[in-house]
Amino acid sequence: MRKKKVIFLVGPTASGKSEAAVMLAKKINTEIISCDSMQVYKGMNIGTSKIKKDETRGITHHLIDVIEPDEEFNVAIFRDKVNSLIEKIHRNDRVPLLVGGSGLYMKILLDGIFDKAGEVEGFRERIEKEARGRLEDYLYRKLKEVDPVAADSLHPKDKRRIIRALEVYYHLGIPISEAKEKRKGLWEKHSVLIFGLTYDRQELYERINKRVDFMFEAGLLDEVKNLVDKFKLSRTAKNALGYKELMGFLEGEYSLDEAKRLIKRNTRRYAKRQLTWFKKEPRIEWITISEGEGYEEIAAGIYAKVKNEI
């Protein structure tokens, strides 16, 4: 049986993925699944550069506006939602187009995640409490005892991952390093094409700076005020770029100008981290957009590579 197709369009923030994706989706007559950890939130529009209704050109976008700002979200929820969407789209004889910039999300869709190892209620607080007052590397040593492989791959100061590894161990009864070996993703059963969009670094940074200015003009501050007024943002939502900095401003920690500066800087750094992630992924075919090149052209280029495959 012929393998079913899936197409990914990834890249750093502000690389124009959304624009190019709509045009490509139009050409191959399909639907888009967003691969973005923040656009899932309702009401977080300007700061996440969410696509507007009139920009979708009739293309269906999935996994945008699916949860409330006070709800938690994570990769596992994401993976489950995506898998059922892909099945549905395949049933309609279409090739799903996944678009987004979250490296981990992409990786997990491609290569899978181990199951039944969710966050254990109260575990993280409990273990942090246990570590309080003890030696700095207490948790790291503890992990080293039960899962030396995972410990070796982590820095002793990487508390977050150390705690997670311990959580998995106590929950599943096997080391996280072992659990990671038993997983399956899309790559196994599908024919996957991955395209990466980017600009020259300097140009990308200029685009980011301009986009942040634009967000302010478009009313980002009001959006954030409104949001914090109505909701207690979830652990995940409150970390969104643009939102956390403006919340700092609203709490009087610094000026509005400073908040804006921080948003630009943090977004640039984020783009760099995204690129680090994508760079090591050999399955991506890169497209560097040059000055003045339109997205219609980009989409046409991708279509040319893809049309015989679908």
Next chain:
RNA sequence: GCCGCGGUAGCUCAGUCGGUAGAGCGCGGGACUGAAAAUCCCGGCGUCGGCGGUUCGAUUCCGCCCUGCGGCA
């Protein structure tokens, strides 16, 4: 012309009671499997404005020069 304060990392500056220097910002590289727009790690030899002098040794003291800013004429 005179007086004062400066000239040190891409930027803003700290410092060396003489033994060739360090912070923040900016930037670069990397890690990453249930918080990921998060989290964590690594990365600074730079004619210490120029030329001389003193000294074993000067970016640090002295002299001259160049230059920026402010004040007085």
